[in-house]
Amino acid sequence: MAVFNKDMIELATKNKNFQKEVYYDENCQVVLMSIEPGEDIGEETHDADQTTFFVAGEGQALVDGSRTKVTPTTWLLFRRARSITSSTRAMNP
Secondary structure, three states: OOOOOHHHHHHHHOOOEEEEEEEOOOOOOEEOOOOOOOOOOOOOOOOOEEEEOOOOOOEEEEEEEEEEEEOOOOEEEEOOOOEEEEEEEEOOO
């Protein structure tokens, strides 16, 4: 696929899966996630940089021990090999 051109907010809003891959090639992966209130994704590390865009809800991301608040339209960039944990508060995701 030469161009991946999708309405990501629409795809994310309709996604009911914890994790759903919507695009993958040798250099890039696009994954939708739906995290229920009070859940977290667990600790992760990646060999490549990762961006995360939050569509709805509020929560926090813990990156290398440092917490940052996330709300709708927050876009985070995680540099490779960082320890990442994202969680939601007990409210609508």
